[in-house]
Amino acid sequence: MYRGEADERARLLNFAAQLITVPLDDSGTLAERMSKTFPWMLALSPAxxxxxxxDLVEAARASSSTDQRHLAIEELTSWKETAxxxxxxxxxxxxxxxxxxxRVERP
Structure with missing residues (x-):
């Protein structure tokens, strides 16, 4: 396994570990519970x-069921950068x- 693959795998496992904790808290909506685990989500509007x-749950499911780690990591990165x-x-x-x-000429 290459270093990049190992890093990507570690990021996915970290994301999965965080995502698994969300159902442990049964108060509030999914978004409210996930905002506790991923506080950067609080910068986003409620919608x-x-x-x-x-999107994060769907990407995680798709990623694990197709063995395409990049799907979940790209979705997580995209939303975090948006926030x-x-x-x-x-x-x-x-x-x-x-x-x-x-208009100017291309260099």
């Missing part, structure tokens, strides 16, 4: 937390598009 929770961007304030302001954008 996005629900989507995130559902990080939201927490940093990205996406809060309206974009100002330039109508008279000047």
């Amino acid at each position: 996005d937390r629900e989507s995130c929770a559902r 990080t961007a939201v927490a940093a304030g990205l996406g809060r302001s309206d974009l100002e598009w330039l109508d008279d954008a000047e």
Whole structure:
């Protein structure tokens, strides 16, 4: 096994270990329980937390049933990076598009 494969496997096992703890707490919705295990989810809107929770569980199931570790890791990374961007304030302001954008040559 290559180093990258071992690292990916370790990340998946860590994610699975965290995910397994979610059903132990029987209070609240799935998203609320997962937010306790993955506190970065709190940066997301309530609707996005629900989507995130559902997507992470589905990705974990697909990953384990197809032996494709990258499915769960990519979904986890994608949602975590989205939460990080939201927490940093990205996406809060309206974009100002330039109508008279000047075209430049490719380098």
